[in-house]
Amino acid sequence: MERGGRLYGSQLVVLPPPYRIRVPLRSGEGGADLPLGSVVFGHGDAAIAVLAELTAVSYRSPWAVPCLGLPAPQGQLEPLLMLVTELRDRLVVVNHSPTRGDVALAHVVRCVRNRGSPTSAALARWVARRLQQRELEAPLRHQFEEALEGTPADAGLSVASYSRLFAQYGRYTARDWRALGRLAAHAASGCLDERRTVSSISLRTVCDYARKYLGTPYSVMAERLGWEWVLEAALRTAGYVGPEGRRGSHRRSQPGGQAPRSRAIHGTG
Numbered sequence: 001m002e003r004g005g006r007l008y009g010s011q012l013v014v015l016p017p018p019y020r021i022r023v024p025l026r027s028g029e030g031g032a033d034l035p036l037g038s039v040v041f042g043h044g045d046a047a048i049a050v051l052a053e054l055t056a057v058s059y060r061s062p063w064a065v066p067c068l069g070l071p072a073p074q075g076q077l078e079p080l081l082m083l084v085t086e087l088r089d090r091l092v093v094v095n096h097s098p099t100r101g102d103v104a105l106a107h108v109v110r111c112v113r114n115r116g117s118p119t120s121a122a123l124a125r126w127v128a129r130r131l132q133q134r135e136l137e138a139p140l141r142h143q144f145e146e147a148l149e150g151t152p153a154d155a156g157l158s159v160a161s162y163s164r165l166f167a168q169y170g171r172y173t174a175r176d177w178r179a180l181g182r183l184a185a186h187a188a189s190g191c192l193d194e195r196r197t198v199s200s201i202s203l204r205t206v207c208d209y210a211r212k213y214l215g216t217p218y219s220v221m222a223e224r225l226g227w228e229w230v231l232e233a234a235l236r237t238a239g240y241v242g243p244e245g246r247r248g249s250h251r252r253s254q255p256g257g258q259a260p261r262s263r264a265i266h267g268t269g
Contacts, residue, residue, distance in 0.1 A: 015039040034061040037224030043069030063232035067092040089122040117188045120144035147178035183209045184227040
């Protein structure tokens, strides 16, 4: 039952960069045109209903950061919700006073900044879902593990072998994906001290990566929250997806030099 944009007592608002305003998002309303780096905050009477709406928005705008407001304290509810949601590796839980109405923007922003850095598995899963190419998840995870954890990608495959595999889907090589993993992890770091330690990446390198992969200066990157938008911007820069969320020009090679019929790549969360 919907009441003035509230589904079963749930309410969603969008915080677009630079996070000074909140814009109501009605249940079932678009969301595919949200600016990169947007934060979607949901709260209401039934946490499960809010999670369902956040998940739906995430399918339409996977580059937005999903946030769930929960009155504190919630005891065992929060761990339970993290088990049942598809957003478990991205969801930001915003605890707030049950006696207050609107949650302060600064509090939501602070919670997003304090979200833990993404794991290699989370980054790989996000890209594979975004491109609807699940077979890419494992090789991408290997690249991100090497970039972020120092774990060799695979003793049996060279960088060139991985790059030939990735060339079937787009222009990014194994080295490009490793660079993107480091860039996304840097963007997710909540404070300058932590950023200095992320994969030993220098500010100069970050600036170079931002221009090369995101098409934006570092100053713009530093103002936006989350890591999802970094991967989205990089995919758009290389033509894997378009700003409208569709792409079908890349084809995967098949034996004999034949390419399959092109498949549109839709956004998923």
